[in-house]
Amino acid sequence: DPQPDERIVDLGCGTGHLTNRIASTGADVVGVDASASMIETARETYPEIEFVRADAREFSFGDPFDAVFSNAALHWITEQDAVLDSVAATLCPGGRFVAELGGTGNVDTIIDAVQAVAADRGYTVANPWYFPTIGTYARALEGHGFEVRDMSLFGRPTELDGGAEGLASWLEMFGDRLFSPIPDDEREAVIAEVTDRLREELFVDGVWIADYRRLRVVAVYAPK
Ligand code: BEZ
Numbered sequence: 001d002p003q004p005d006e007r008i009v010d011l012g013c014g015t016g017h018l019t020n021r022i023a024s025t026g027a028d029v030v031g032v033d034a035s036a037s038m039i040e041t042a043r044e045t046y047p048e049i050e051f052v053r054a055d056a057r058e059f060s061f062g063d064p065f066d067a068v069f070s071n072a073a074l075h076w077i078t079e080q081d082a083v084l085d086s087v088a089a090t091l092c093p094g095g096r097f098v099a100e101l102g103g104t105g106n107v108d109t110i111i112d113a114v115q116a117v118a119a120d121r122g123y124t125v126a127n128p129w130y131f132p133t134i135g136t137y138a139r140a141l142e143g144h145g146f147e148v149r150d151m152s153l154f155g156r157p158t159e160l161d162g163g164a165e166g167l168a169s170w171l172e173m174f175g176d177r178l179f180s181p182i183p184d185d186e187r188e189a190v191i192a193e194v195t196d197r198l199r200e201e202l203f204v205d206g207v208w209i210a211d212y213r214r215l216r217v218v219a220v221y222a223p224k
Pocket of ligand 1: 072075101102106107129174212213
């Protein structure tokens with residue numbers, strides 16, 4: 001719910017698509033992302049918007065903001081206390097933190113299949129992402145001075161781009177940390193086995209559907 005002239009941070013802005021949507025409402029928005037290439041693309045695509053390369057665990061700005069927004073970024077960071085420290089330090093009292101991230105159970109079917117295939121080959125694969133429950137995230141927010149106004153956890157099955165190659169492409173694009181215990185020269189075979197295992201469950205009418213679950217949060221910074 002951005003308002004004209006509000007100062008808003010888009011945390012984990014990627015290539016700036018949603019930052020631009022927020023800017024189009026008249027808000028004064030800054031996009032923040034840790035990836036140099038994402039920030040470069042965002043600056044080229046939306047030259048009128050400010051983009052800053054910074055780590056969500058330790059970013060800071062001089063003047064306070066009215067809101068911090070984040071979509072599909074925070075589950076990449078297991079050190080969520082550091083993120084919430086930075087978000088709190090960025091907001092004025094009464095400022096909003098509005099975020100969506102992967103919630104508990106997100107892509108469980110895919111993670112389980114990778115773990116099973118890896119185990120057959122003698123490797124132990126851990127879930128590298130942060131997919132909290134409502135309780136865990138509410139406690140973390142309250143511990144950083146936020147009042148939770150709304151939080152929901154819901155399934156959002158998501159079509160993967162790429163047709164028959166969709167799951168393999170998704171694993172190649174996002175699976176680096178997931179596959180870290182597996183030697184490079186075995187990854188292709190592991191992806192092929194995972195794809196075979198999941199075809200019946202997740203491949204529907206020529207499209208791979210990932211079992212995304214979202215945690216959506218609205219919280220207000222209300223330090224005592
Ligand atoms: C997501 O839920 O958006 C996601 C999770 C893991 C890797 C990539 C995307």
